[in-house]
Amino acid sequence: MTDQSFEAEIKKFIAGAKKIAILGIGNDLRSDDGLGPYIVNTIHFDNPNVMIENVGSVPEAFSRPLAEFGAKRIIMVDAADMRKAPGHIELVTKDRIGGISISTHSMPLSFLMMYLEQETGGESILLGVQPKNIQFGEGLNPEILEVAENIIASFERLLAEHYKE
Numbered sequence: 001m002t003d004q005s006f007e008a009e010i011k012k013f014i015a016g017a018k019k020i021a022i023l024g025i026g027n028d029l030r031s032d033d034g035l036g037p038y039i040v041n042t043i044h045f046d047n048p049n050v051m052i053e054n055v056g057s058v059p060e061a062f063s064r065p066l067a068e069f070g071a072k073r074i075i076m077v078d079a080a081d082m083r084k085a086p087g088h089i090e091l092v093t094k095d096r097i098g099g100i101s102i103s104t105h106s107m108p109l110s111f112l113m114m115y116l117e118q119e120t121g122g123e124s125i126l127l128g129v130q131p132k133n134i135q136f137g138e139g140l141n142p143e144i145l146e147v148a149e150n151i152i153a154s155f156e157r158l159l160a161e162h163y164k165e
Contacts, residue, residue, distance in 0.1 A: 006127070007154045009091045013125055014073045014162055021051040021071035021122075022155065025059050025078040032086075032131030032144045036077040042152050045159045060112055067119040074116055076109070077151070079144075080128030087147040088130040097126060127151070 014020055022043065028034030037054040045052065051069050055062040059076065066074065082090055094113035113124040129151070132141040140148060 006089050006091055006151075007158060010075065010125075010127070010154070010158055011161075013075070013091075013123070014158070017073040017122075019049045019051070019069060019071045019122075020073045020075070020159070020162070021053070021066055021069060022075045022077065023059060023062065023066075024052075024054045025056070025076055027057045029136060029138060031133045031135055031137045032129075032140055033079045033134040034138075035079045035129055035131065035140060035144060035148055038140060038145075039077050039148050039151055039155075042148075043155050045156055047159070047163050049163065050159060060115060063116055063119045066116060069120075070122075071120050072122040074120065074122050074124040075127055076113070076124060077127045078109070078129075079131035079134060080109075080126065082128060082130050084130045086130055086132035086141070087143050089147065089151070090128045090130075092126040092128055094124065 022040055024036035024040030026033040026036040028037045037056065040052050040054050043052050051071060053062065082088060094110050097110040109126060116124050129147055132144055
């Protein structure tokens with residue numbers, strides 16, 4: 001998926017939503033698995049209708065604050081093993097998530113997505129990026145870092161456009 005096509009899909013996904021949550025999932029001590037936390041810790045966008053959180057390796061523990069916030073669209077950002085080339089981006093709904101395995105998390109993402117949707121009444125989507133390496137080690141691989149920077153720029157653009165007066 002190119003940056004433009006993933007941007008168009010995200011734009012369509014958030015259309016009409018007043019409150020949006022972007023959750024970075026992953027473990028930054030496992031190289032590219034730190035992609036989600038890196039992205040949400042780097043996005044610069046301040047709006048009371050947007051929640052941007054690093055939920056680490058146990059995202060289900062964040063469901064109550066998310067429900068209290070009232071997010072209508074939940075975008076989870078995570079390194080996902082899709083058996084594609086490193087840096088491949090895919091937007092995945094809970095219905096299509098079956099073939100994606102993420103070994104670092106305790107709860108399968110399809111269950112997490114259903115659970116968060118049940119708790120919040122919102123819709124969720126996964127922005128998955130194929131990691132190069134999720135072995136122990138700090139920092140993203142250069143090609144994954146480049147993809148992460150492009151995703152950050154896209155989110156900042158999309159959110160600014162979505163919330164412009």
